[in-house]
Amino acid sequence: MNKKGVLIVISGFSGVGKGTVVKNLIEKYQYSLSVSATTRAPRSGEVDGRDYHFKTVEEFQNLIDYNGFIEWAQYVENYYGTPRKYVEDELEQGHNVILEIEVQGAMHIKEQYPDAVLIFLTAPNAETLRQRLEGRGTEDAKVIAKRLKRAYEETDDMPQYDYLVVNDDLDICVDEVHAVILAESFKTEKHKQYIKKMKEELFEIRKEILS
């Protein structure tokens, strides 16, 4: 019916498993993943174009000036941005594009793309989230408390998302996120052209039968 792709924004609490869910979504279903641009230095093992598009500050600022990002933000000293061209080309070709971004960026996306689907990934409960953060084993209590504080603050933004999906079992969660995106493409408001065409065709075919 409608051929344009769906723009999907995935956010979620730190520790909820966003990265794994997104990775599995892309492997199991056909989604295009937007790779962010950043001015921070590549970490060991990171590949330019796969993990990030690494840019100098000058390049990045130039891209901002040329409206090259659909959203960008500065954290500490580094810039992060979502390249406009990739996203718009993919949507135009009918591909569904996933952006894994923070709450603030998500709100910017929704302003520019009202049809974007905002999904917030959450845990069954706070205790599970704490356990997952502790399970990483790399962070001390203070860091975990800081992440939980951030999560606490993010609960205020959750109502702005279209859907909440709980990541309890990974495979189920991936299928549920996929179902949400699939459903979105069936919304009647996206198929006005199809309805119009159907109406015309039905009129013609009926005339033909009766003639």
Added chain:
Amino acid sequence: MNKKGVLIVISGFSGVGKGTVVKNLIEKYQYSLSVSATTRAPRSGEVDGRDYHFKTVEEFQNLIDYNGFIEWAQYVENYYGTPRKYVEDELEQGHNVILEIEVQGAMHIKEQYPDAVLIFLTAPNAETLRQRLEGRGTEDAKVIAKRLKRAYEETDDMPQYDYLVVNDDLDICVDEVHAVILAESFKTEKHKQYIKKMKEELFEIRKEILS
């Protein structure tokens, strides 16, 4: 998160395969199907309680008086209605309930149950619909033209449905309808209580870690 079931209304053009889609949905996934009540005489092979709840006109009118239906209608000389108790009990128990009803009934449902999900099943195009109607082999051109006229009129009601799903390949269609219903249960607006609880829990856990 939320335990209440989803009320699903399925309508669609005559010949589109509604009955088969609903049958497959119930077999493949766990849905409760609401069986309508009617005053028309049982046809050969029809079983009371499975195909319809067969009622006398007096019984039916009495049920109307006691608000026993969530919607009812009279076609020609017969009454048809959706029993309120079954639907509400199932929803209360967290089961998703499917109603296969006509456009007018669907609108009555939406008024009473704003959370109901209205799905309209359609064909890839009008020609396919004509072929399916002809394929039944039991109906002459005039009857088919009448059904196509009805379909033509129904296109005006399609925008009132939440979702349009094309029945091209049966298995795909069944999975798509299921995805729509699944997605509906993840809508953020249905999980205000969960968000509130998560916020409280996060606050407590963080306090505990820092103490």
